[in-house]
Amino acid sequence: xxxxxxxxxxxxxxxxxxxxxxxxxxSEVVIKQRNRQKxxxxxxxxxxxxxxxxxxxxxxxxxxxPVDARDKSQIDVIIxxxxxxxxxxxxxxxxxxxxxxxxxxxxxxxxxxxSRLKAGHYRFxxxxxxxxxxxxxxxxxxxxxxxxxxxGYTIKQIGDLLVKHNICTEEDWKAALWETYxxxxxxxxxxxxxxxxxxxxxxxxxxxxxxNSAIQIVDQMLKNFGKHWDKYSGQAVSQNKSVYExxxxxxxxxxxxxxxxxxxxxxxVIQNRLRTGMLLQLCPTVLYCIGQPEKVNVSYQxxxxxxxxxxxxxxxxxxxxxxxxxxxxxxxxxxxxASPYFYYVAKGDGTHYFSRTYQEHLQAQRRxxx
Numbered sequence: 001x002x003x004x005x006x007x008x009x010x011x012x013x014x015x016x017x018x019x020x021x022x023x024x025x026x027s028e029v030v031i032k033q034r035n036r037q038k039x040x041x042x043x044x045x046x047x048x049x050x051x052x053x054x055x056x057x058x059x060x061x062x063x064x065x066p067v068d069a070r071d072k073s074q075i076d077v078i079i080x081x082x083x084x085x086x087x088x089x090x091x092x093x094x095x096x097x098x099x100x101x102x103x104x105x106x107x108x109x110x111x112x113x114x115s116r117l118k119a120g121h122y123r124f125x126x127x128x129x130x131x132x133x134x135x136x137x138x139x140x141x142x143x144x145x146x147x148x149x150x151x152g153y154t155i156k157q158i159g160d161l162l163v164k165h166n167i168c169t170e171e172d173w174k175a176a177l178w179e180t181y182x183x184x185x186x187x188x189x190x191x192x193x194x195x196x197x198x199x200x201x202x203x204x205x206x207x208x209x210x211x212n213s214a215i216q217i218v219d220q221m222l223k224n225f226g227k228h229w230d231k232y233s234g235q236a237v238s239q240n241k242s243v244y245e246x247x248x249x250x251x252x253x254x255x256x257x258x259x260x261x262x263x264x265x266x267x268x269v270i271q272n273r274l275r276t277g278m279l280l281q282l283c284p285t286v287l288y289c290i291g292q293p294e295k296v297n298v299s300y301q302x303x304x305x306x307x308x309x310x311x312x313x314x315x316x317x318x319x320x321x322x323x324x325x326x327x328x329x330x331x332x333x334x335x336x337x338a339s340p341y342f343y344y345v346a347k348g349d350g351t352h353y354f355s356r357t358y359q360e361h362l363q364a365q366r367r368x369x370x
Contacts, residue, residue, distance in 0.1 A: 063103040064130045067096055071126040078121055079137065085114040088137065098130050107131055113138040121210050144207040149221070151203040151326035152254040154293055158201055158221075158324070168214040176214035181222055185229055188244040190319070199247040199321025200225050228327050235334050244320075250333040251321035255284035255293070258350040263332035265354065269344055271336045278342065280311035288322035 075095050079088055085108055089101035098104050107130055108114040116138045123143030124133055147165060149158050159173035168176075177197050189196045201218065202225040208217060229243065236246050252270065257263045273280055283298045289309035290302055303310070309318040325333075343361035344352040347368050355361040 063099045064107065065099070066129050067099060067126040069127050074123045074125055076121065076123055076143065079117070079119045081119040083117070083119060085117055088117055092124075092133065095124075097124050097126060097128070097133060100130075104130050104134065108134050111135075118142075142210065145210055145212075146205065146207050148205040149201065149203040149324070151329070152251075152293075152323045153203060154288070154323055155195055155198050155201055156291075157293065162214070162217070167208075167212075168217065172214040176218045179215050179218070181219060183222055183226055185226060185233075185243045186222075188242045190244075193320050195320065197222070199251050199324055201324045202228060203324050203326050228330065232330055232334055239334060241334070245317070246330065246333050247325065248317050248321050250325035250329040251323040252280075252282060252284060252317075253332050254323050254325040254329040255288075256282065257329070257332075260328050262352060263328055264335055264337035265339060265341070266344065266352070267332040268336035268339050269341050269354065272339070272342050274316065276342075277315065279313075279315055280317070282311050285309050285311040285318050285322055288318075293323070 118140035120142035289307035
């Protein structure tokens with residue numbers, strides 16, 4: 001129904017009631033329009049804030065990510081004592097281990113790590129994220145020092161290896177070799193032997209803490225030998241062989257064999273010669289007594305050296321081990337392969353030709369020496 005209009009002097013006009021009603025209707029329309037505009041503005045602001053928050057989160061999350069997830073190479077990092085969080089961030093940034101110093105500091109503050117970061121020698125890769133690196137430093141997860149002792153090394157060669165890598169000094173190493181260590185398997189070592197620990201420093205890869213002493217390192221290697229010897233102690237007792245005798249034999253096998261499959265056969269040949277009273281005539285024993293285990297060719301002059309370790313001159317086993325044998329050689333010493341062989345010659349490919357007679361051995365020498 002339309003409001004009534006009154007014609008006055010050629011114009012239509014409305015009653016006061018109708019005018020008020022119309023005014024209220026117009027006001028309601030304006031309010032609705034304003035409310036729509038207000039909610040539109042609010043909605044736009046919410047969307048903008050959400051976009052900003054998402055952008056900030058995405059950016060921060062990206063800056064938390066590893067610098068290079070595929071780069072596993074280890075980088076040594078030294079964090080000095082009393083270093084502050086900003087100083088640590090600068091060190092990490094210099095090594096390109098984090099994407100942003102600021103983000104590192106923000107994470108540390110948020111995780112309450114900034115006052116817990118510890119000094120020390122760390123080893124990180126660029127595949128670690130910023131939170132991972134921060135957590136490791138807060139935990140004081142300092143890097144260990146790793147070194148590998150090859151099978152067949154002498155204790156002198158082991159010492160040279162450690163000195164070369166600045167793990168200990170030559171003086172500390174020599175002193176550590178003459179310390180007293182409480183292990184039952186050392187009880188049979190003669191008191192007058194020149195190197196009482198020769199043969200017992202087990203070849204392996206070791207992880208030690210920075211600052212470990214030479215004595216601690218030797219003790220760790222002896223402990224490792226003990227763990228491996230436990231597998232063979234019963235077998236040695238049943239064969240009436242002492243630990244020391246077994247280690248001497250194993251140390252020779254270690255220096256003679258290059259192929260694991262030949263170790264039991266070489267062990268059998270050595271024990272065939274021992275059983276029949278033949279001289280062992282093994283070159284590694286000569287090289288040991290002249291202090292040149294790395295030497296390739298033995299000269300006639302070397303063979304003339306007067307030492308009980310010279311098995312070209314003295315019968316039986318040498319008086320002590322000539323190297324530190326690994327697990328396979330210990331096993332071979334106690335499990336020789338039965339065979340009719342008394343001789344063998346290197347073929348030049350790591351394997352040996354085995355012979356029954358000396359004449360056959362000479363023919364093999366001529367064949368493989370060319």
